[in-house]
Structures are given as structure tokens and as C-alpha cells.
Amino acid sequence: MIELEIPSDLGAAQAAEEQILHAIEARGYRSEAAFAIRLSLEEAITNAIKHGNKGDRNKRLYLRYSVDDEKAVICVADEGSGFDPKGVPDPTAPGRLSMPNGRGIMLMRAYMDEVEYTGRGNEVRLVKKKN
């Protein structure tokens, strides 16, 4: 896997995202898969910067990825204390539809083939099959 350690800020994250998306496109993944990966990666990185590292620019993000002809695997880790994704309420539940937050994990689950929290809950592993 290719490993990237980057500062916990949006500019650095965008460059890393483009690097990963470039690898996806170079492998000939369909545009639907690229769309799904871009969206999920954005959600994972936003969560890591905002909730994991709590906006602290002195903290780091750790990205690992591999892209082959079968699947793309991307891991995003932060320096936070981790969390239990089961504790995140369903954003489509009655009364929650008009809440502005809390849809990132739902979108990752909808668009990825696998979404798994590992470590102490401070790393998310995303898998998208090529076909």
C-alpha cells in the first residue's frame, strides 16, 4: 500500500485526494466508481479533520491506499480518540431529516462496498470493487 502522512488541513487533503483519484482513473475504473470514491474519501477526510483531529492543524492524517484491477482500498486515520459508528443516529429518521449534520457515514456506506472502522475507531477502511 502507498502511505501518505499529511497535515490535518484541507489543502493538503485535496492534493492527496487528487493523487488517489488519479490512481483510480489510471486503472480504468468507471466514472461511477470514481464518483463514489471521491465522495467517500471527501467524507472520510472531513470527519478525520473535523471530528477526529478536532480542527487541530498540528495533528496529522495518515492515508494508505492500494488500487488494482479488482478493487481500491483506502484507509484514512486521524489522531483522535476514535468513536463508535453505531452511536451515530440515522439521519433519515423522523425529526432528523432537517438536521444539517450527520450524513457522511451514511453516504460512505451507500457508495462503498465496504466501510469498516478499525483501531480504536480512529481509522476508516473503504473498499470499492472495480466492477
Add this chain to the structure above:
Amino acid sequence: MPEAKSNLRITDEGNAKMVEFVDRKILDELTITQIGERLSELVASEPNPRLLLNFKNVEHLSSAALGMLITLDRQVKEKQGRLKLSNIRPQILEVFKITRLNRLFEIYESAEEAIQSY
């Protein structure tokens, strides 16, 4: 002083103000915060804001952008205005459907249709 690069194009369509997103991607928090602030100013400047957001250029949208739209919708409703969305590509419409926000927002296929419906 040159104006800062704007990521919104705003036109008066008679029945409503139409806002076109210039960017293909509405993903990162910084861009979304800027867009949200500009749209909030627009809502604040109108007595009964009638706002149409035209998504024809938008190819990528994140959950943070959805959050911004929800907040904007609330601001518009507080002023007895109406917020409508149009020209959403199928791939983006899917994001609204997954999150069931297609039930919260008034979504039209074309800008013309949306403007006529005010």
C-alpha cells in the same frame, strides 16, 4: 480592488433570484462556508426570498454541502420565502435520494419549470 473570485452567478429572473454554482465540485468545507455565507446574505437582503439554486454545473456534492442547503432552506422558510432546486444531474440526485433530502427540498428538472412555479 478586484473582487474575489466568485463561485456563484446570481441573476434576477423576475419571479425569483436564480443562483448558478460556477464550480463543478461543492465538496470542501471552506468552499461550502463561503457559498453558505453569500447565500445567507442574499436571503437576508430580501423580504420574502424566492431563491432558485441551479445545479447544472455541479458534478460533485458532499454531505457538508447538503448541510449548507438545509440551513439555507430554514433561513428562507423563516422569512416566508421559497427555496427551489433545479437541473440536478442524476448522479447528484441520487445523493439527495439516499439521504431522503429529495423529500425536504422542492426539486425541478429545469430552471424554467421552477421559475414558473413560484
